[in-house]
Amino acid sequence: MSVDRLPAEADDRESKRARGMATPLIGFSDEDKLGTLLPHDDALVVTLRIRGYDVKRVLVDQGNAVEVMYPDLHKGLKPKLEDLTAYDSPLVSFEGKTVTLKGMIRLPIQIDSDVVEVDFIVVDSYSPYTAIVARPWLHALGVVSSTLHQKVKYLSEGRVKEVIGN
Template sequence: MSSPMLGFSDEDKDGTIQPHNDALVITLRIGGYDVKRVLVDQGSAVEIMYPDLYKGLNLKPEDLAAYDSPLVSFDGKTVTPKSQIRLPIQIDLDIMEVNFIVVDAYSPYTAIVARPWLHTLRAVSFTLHQKVKYPSEGQVKEIIGDQAMA
């Protein structure tokens, strides 16, 4: 079975404030909770979780696995992550396991989902249109960004 064509048109901009330079910020169901302020970052190779989400999900140190590969943050500084954890992200009926790197740093976001998540979902994101589109059950589904949160 072939996947439906994923694309964007001017109609996809309906409901957005144009012109804008906003990041794509969405709400995702992570670990069984609706998590707001999740940044979709096509330029990142790893999913990141910040302290607010770690605390909000009531995760314990024993839930985490070691991770010691340094990361480079947005401002070019090297950040040494604490650990990683594998958690489910649910979109409609689709559930996928994602490895989040837990970083002890300030961020306006609770988490960042990146290329591994987009590729697993077979999704396309577009900041201009403030949407993520992905194929599911023979149709195109979408996650709409929250410009006010961005």
């Protein structure tokens, strides 16, 4: 008598299901739009805990390759001079102009009990935002964002957590 074996991946999924430990999926539904004024084309702006402070007006930008910090936040965090390291790569603003850089600073961003350290490029230019979080932060935490639903969701401690835009 022969026994057919499932591929290792399917076998693993079966054993997780049997133990009740299936990984939740991250997704958005119409329910996630409740409380959001529709229609809209708003950017996703959230409040994040950066270096122990609740920082408002943080833009979540999937198209950006680096985290950016603007002067007001940088001054407000009162960093030590040695916290800022040199950063010599050019950075171009939304208007296509080269931006003056002050340097780079590594800071923790905390959501609930989850903490990820990221490198912010400190710029010397005006913005209505205090900071921009980009793909490095999104990928490190496994964040899935939706401007339509005005939320970010991520998996932590076996469940889906979310941050609602403001």
